[in-house]
Amino acid sequence: MQKIVILTGAGISAESGLGTFRDEGGLWAQHRIEDVATPEGFARDPALVHGFYNARRAQAAAAEPNPAHRALARLQAEHPGEVVLITQNVDALHEAGGADPVLHMHGTLAGALCAACDHRWVAPAQMHPGQPCPACRAPTGRPDVVWFGEMPYHMEEIYAHLAEADLFAAVGTSGEVYPAAAFVDEVQAAGAHTVELNLAPSATTSRFAERRYGPASETVPAWVAELLA
Known part of the structure; x- marks a missing residue:
């Protein structure tokens, strides 16, 4: 049975109203990444962060x-092989759409961490x-x-899954943030088929064997329907 590994990025949640780094007028447009998304920024101004x-x-x-979140949850539920969602x-939103489990490689807004x-x-x-x-009561x-x-x-778990993948898909990713941008190279080295589903070509588009462009809410359900047919 085919093992499918899927990587999702900000583009899959954009149609749910959550902006990406590059959206104009959104939360990210009001701040420099260095100020709100680095340990140094937090040390300088924790109130801002x-x-x-x-x-x-x-x-x-x-x-x-x-519909893109729900389609991937459907794939997890109905595909006879393993579907790993990273x-x-x-x-x-993946969990709200019914997916389980989900590997959050960048953590979650719902969590707090003691430094x-x-x-x-x-x-x-x-x-x-x-x-x-x-x-520990530390502030x-x-x-x-x-x-x-x-x-x-x-x-470690992610790289183990990539090594076993038969099919790898990147959905709504910019291809600019590492190490995730190099996942396509990892799976190709292991012989997996690769597909990019994105609104527009990413920085790593040329490294995918198959490419599908358009809104995730349209391309992802159509792709999943093909896989399950």
């Missing part, structure tokens, strides 16, 4: 999964500077998201 993630958390909590997104002892807990709607850790709570310069989560 917490405010940014409080806004993202509220935005994500109000969003609804779209996401760069920090929202919970002192690595304890994790469910984030409140509003976090603030000096947020105490429930375990070092931060969003449990992976910032630029930090190591993504689940990498």
